[in-house]
Each structure stands twice: as structure tokens, then as C-alpha cells.
Ligand SMILES: Nc1ncnc2c1ncn2[C@@H]1O[C@H](COP(=O)(O)OP(=O)(O)O)[C@@H](O)[C@H]1O
């Protein structure tokens with residue numbers, strides 16, 4: 148017997164999230180296969196970021212179950228969730244969310260350094276990761292010296308820079324980019340994920356972005372609101 152087989156990279160079973168009296172995510176069931184590239188669509192306020200938070204382990208389900216890479220997120224301790232985030236998850240946000248004081252290679256290498264990799268080696272790996280997203284030679288620029296599209300590619304390199312990252316969560320990564328930059332960033336992200344055999348769940352408003360994914364899951368606000376009497 149080897150390691151337990153992971154049937155799904157992630158699965159939600161009737162997961163629902165309430166923040167006080169607000170239902171942030173209506174009851175949702177969803178399976179994501181290993182290696183799948185999934186788009187998550189739905190109007191603003193439909194719960195996309197909340198669902199991604201469930202997968203990242205930063206939001207707790209009010210009811211239902213959430214499993215990610217074989218871990219029952221609901222019953223895992225905060226330390227176990229943080230460990231899974233650090234080790235196996237890659238996160239990409241709307242604005243790249245880079246540390247402004249650090250240059251590109253330091254932003255990408257930081258997680259590896261925190262993971263105990265020697266600084267020189269982490270920065271060398273960061274250079275490789277930056278090259279793989281088309282940013283060769285730009286590693287010494289700080290975020291303010293890069294364009295929005297380049298910053299997003301740094302964020303992708305950071306998410307996929309660690310060899311152990313196999314589940315990438317992206318929250319509207321192209322929302323602040325023009326059409327051409329958006330297409331380039333998504334192409335880079337999806338290609339990096341596929342090359343790695345990783346899994347991607349990506350929230351987006353953009354049908355063109357969704358069209359390069361294997362499948363689209365749509366969240367609908369129509370059912371959001373106070374329960375009717
Ligand atoms: N921490 C929170 N506290 C209260 N309400 C929240 C919180 N996070 C999200 N919401 C609400 O939950 C709903 C879904 O939000 P969100 O998941 O951010 O939607 P989306 O990402 O699809 O725009 C919205 O009505 C939002 O205002």
C-alpha cells in the first residue's frame with residue numbers, strides 16, 4: 148500500500164458560508180479533478196472569493212464539508228491549514244499582492260527561504276521561475292518598476308516557484324489588466340499549471356479567460372438573500 152489516492156484535488160459537499168446574516172456562499176457542491184483547470188464565474192458578490200477562501204483554508208464553512216488535497220479542511224487545525232497553504236498551495240490575487248520593498252526574485256524566493264531553503268539557492272530557483280513566465284533578466288526590479296502584467300507574472304512565478312505547489316488558487320488575476328495583458332497572463336498561468344500537472348481554480352469575470360479553462364463552474368446570485376417566509 149502506498150499513499151492514499153487523492154480522487155479529487157478538491158471537493159465541496161453542500162458547503163455554505165454565512166457571515167452573520169449574510170450568506171456569502173450559497174450551498175455548493177463541486178469536485179475538482181487533479182490536473183483540472185477550472186474557471187469560477189458569477190456576478191460580483193456571488194461568492195467566488197469566499198469559495199476560494201474555503202479552498203485556501205482561510206474561510207470556514209458554516210455547514211457542509213470541504214476537502215483539499217486529501218485534507219478535510221473543516222476538521223483540520225489552523226496550523227494544519229497554514230502548513231498545507233505554505234507547502235502545497237499557490238495563491239494569485241487581483242493585483243499581484245507583491246511586497247513592494249522586495250525585488251521580483253526576492254518576492255518569488257521568499258516562501259522558499261521561509262521554508263528553509265538557502266538564500267542563494269532560493270534566489271536561483273526564483274530566477275528560473277521568473278524565466279519560465281517570460282521575465283528573464285527582470286528579477287532585480289521592484290514591483291513599482293514593473294507593469295501590471297509583469298507584476299501578475301511575478302505572482303504566478305511565486306505561486307508556482309516551489310516544486311511542492313500543486314494546487315493554484317487565483318482570484319480574478321486579470322481584473323486590472325487590459326485585454327492583451329490579460330490574455331498573456333492567463334496563457335502564462337495556465338501553461339505553467341499544465342506543465343506542472345498542478346490543479347487550478349480561477350475566479351474570473353472574463354468569458355475569454357474562462358474559455359481557456361477545461362470547465363466553468365457558475366455561481367449565481369439569484370438564490371442569495373434572506374430566506375423567504
Ligand atoms: N468577511 C465578510 N463579512 C461579511 N460579508 C462578507 C465577507 N466576505 C464576503 N462577504 C459578502 O459575501 C458575499 C460574497 O462575497 P465574495 O465572495 O467576495 O463575492 P465575489 O468574490 O463573487 O464578488 C458578498 O455579499 C459580500 O459582501
Ligand SMILES: [Mg+2]
Pocket residue numbers: 195196197318
Ligand atoms: Mg471576489
